[in-house]
Amino acid sequence: MKGIVGLFLILAVMVIVPAVEYAFAAGDEPGEYLDRRVIIWNLFFRMMTIAFVVGAVVSGTMIWQVWRFRESHPKAKPTPYEGTDW
C-alpha cells in the first residue's frame, strides 16, 4: 500500500511542479494586454473537457451496471448474502 501512496505522490508532484514552474516563469510581462475573455473561457472549456470525460466514465459505468446487475438480466445470479441475515 505504501508503494501506491508513494507512486501517487510522485505522479502528483510530476503534475504540479511543471504547472507551478510555468506559472512563475511567465512573469509580470508588460506589453500586449491580456484578453481576460480568452484566459477565462479557455480555462472553462479545458475544465469542461475533463468534466465531461470523467462524467462519461462515471455515468457510463453506472448505466452499464444498472443494466447488467438488474435482477431481470439473463445472467443475474443470487448474491452470496441472499437468504442470510446480513
Next chain:
Amino acid sequence: MGGHSNWPEWIYVGAVVAIMCWVGAEAWEAERLVEHVPEGAEIIKVTGQQWFWTFEHEDGTKEIGELHVEKGKAYKFEIHSTDVNHSFNIHDYVVLMDAIPGRVNTVWFAPDAVGEHDIQCREYCGLIHYNMRGTLIVEEPHS
C-alpha cells in the same frame, strides 16, 4: 465488508486528488494572469446606486447608464456603492466585481473591438434589480 481489496479505491482516490490538483493549479495560473493590472490603465470610477450605474472618467466627465471607452486601451474600474451591494458586470468581457458600500473594488479590462455590450447588476439589490442595466459603448480611438 472485508475480504475485498482496497487497491481500486486507492487508485480512484488518487485520480480524484490528481484532478483536483490540476484544477487548482490551472485556476491559480489563470487568476494570476487575469488579476495583473497593466501599467497605464485608465481609471474609471464606477458607482452603483439603486438602481443605476454612474461612471466618472479620469478627465472628470461623468456618464449615467452609458459608458464610452476606446478600443485598444486598458481600463481599470474602481467600483463602489453608495447604498446597498451591487455587482458590476459586463458579461461579454467577463468583467464582474461587487460594488460594496464602504469599499473600493477593482477590476480591469481592455476592449478589443468596436461595439455595444450590456452592463448589468448581478447582485440582488431590491425592487428594480432586474432592470439595473446599462450599455458599454466601445469606440474607435480618438487620436
Next chain:
Amino acid sequence: MVLELQKPRPIWQIMFSTHHTDVGLLYLIMSLGFLFLGGALALAIRAELFLPGAQIIGDAMTFNRIFTVHGTTLIFLFIIPFASAVGNYFVPIMVRYKDMAYPKLNAIAFWMIPPAGALIWLGFADFTWYATPPYSIISAPGPAADMWIFGLKILGVSSVLGAINFVVTILKCKHPDMSIGQVPLLAWSFLSSSLIILVAIPTFAAALLMLLTDRLGVTGFFNPAMGGDPIAYAHLFWFTFHPEVYVLVIPAIGMMYEIIPRFSRKPIYSFNSGIFAFVLLSIVGFSSWAHHMYATGMSFTEKTVFMVGTLAAVPASAMHVYNFIATMWNGRIKFSTPMMWAVGGIALFFSAGAGGVANAAMPLDFTTHDTYWVVGHFHLFVMGTIAFGSIGFLYYMYPYVTGRMYNEAMGKIHFILSFIGTILVFFTQHVLGLYGMPRRIFDYPPIPEWIAMNQIASVGAMVIGVSMVIFLVNMIHSAGKGEPANPEDPFGVGGKYYYPFEAKNPSH
C-alpha cells in the same frame, strides 16, 4: 408498532406524544406540507420567467418575496425537518435504544418549527434567503424582514436542540454491546451532520441578532453608514451555511446507504470508507465558506486558500460515489421505486459536484457568479441529490409508517418525470448562466437565447410539478387504500431491515 394508519388514534395523541416515532411522523407530515408549498412557489417563479415581461406575478416586489420564501421554505422547512423525521424514526432503532435520549426536548424541537414557518410565511420577506446587508438593514421592508429574522432564529435553536439529541442518542444511548464502529451508516450520517450543526449554527445565530439590532438602528455591525462592514456578515453567514450544505447532503447520502445495499441484496462495499468520508466531509466542510465571496473583492491569497479548501472536499464526496457503485457491482438489483430514486440521485450528485469544482476555480467565478449557473448548480444538489435521496427514502419507509404499500407504477412514473424534469430545468439553467442571465431577476430583456432556455426550464419545472401531483395522490390514496404490506420484507429483497415497527410505541 408504528403502523400509524392501520390503527388510527386521535390526532391529539400523536401531537402531544414525545415518542420518537410520533415526533418523526409529525416532522414527516409537516416537511411534506412545506415541500408542496415551496414547490408551488417555484412553479410560480418558472411560470413568470417563461416569457420576458410581467405576466403571472404582477410586480417585482411580489416576485422577490416569492423566491425568498421559496428558498427559505425548502431548505429550512422541508429538507432539514425531513432529515429529522428519518432520524427520529431510525436512529433510536439503529442504536437499539427505546427512544431518543431526551424525548421532551425532541418534541420541543419539533414544535418550534410550525411557529417559525408561520413567521416566515406570514411575513413573506423579500431580501433573499441570504438576507444580505446593507439591503436587509436599510432597504428591506418590515415587519416581513423582522419576522423572517425571528423565524430563522427559532429554526436555528430547533436544529441545535435536535442535533444535541441525535449526538447524545448515538454516542451515549447506543446498546452497550455495540461499538461506535457498528453503528449503521445512516445513524453515522446523523452523527456527522449534527456535529456540523453544533459547530456552525451559533455563528449565524449571532449574525442574526446583529442583523436585528442593526435593523433597529441601535448598532451598526454591518451598516457602512455607521462604520460597519457588510462583508463581515457574508463571512458569518457562509461560515454557517457552507457547512450547512453538508448538513443537508450528508443525511441524504446516509439514506442512500440504507437503500442501495438493500436493493442490491449485498452489504455496503466498504463500511469504513463510508464513515471516513462522512467524518472527513464534516471537517473539510469548514474550510471552504468564502468561495461564495470571490467577487466581493477578496485578495488573491484569500481566494487561493478557499479554492484549495473547497477542492479538498471533493475526494470525500467521490468516495461515497465509489462506495455506491462498488456496492451495486455484482449485486442482483431490484429496481423498486426507492432504488430508482437513489441511483438517480447519485448520478445527479456527480453532475452537481462537477459543477461545484468548476465554481471553485476562481477565475470562472467571473463568468458564473450570481448567474443562473449557480442556481442550476445548487438545485442539482438540493433537488437532484438531497430531495431524490429523501423522496426515495420516503417510499422506502412508507410501508413501515402506514402499513400499506404505495402504488409501485405511480412511484416509478413519479421518478421518471422528476428525473427528466430535473435535467431539463437545472442543466438548462447552467447554460443560461453561461449566457449571463443574473439570478433573482423578475424580468429579462428579450435576448433569444435567454428566452429559449427559460422556456425549456419552465417546461421542465411543470413536468416536475405534474410528477409531484402524482406523488401526492399516491401517498394519500395508498395510505388508506393501498395493499397491506408484508412488514417482515415489504420489498421482497430479504436481509435484515431496520424496521421502525420494532419500536414499541406506548400508545399502541
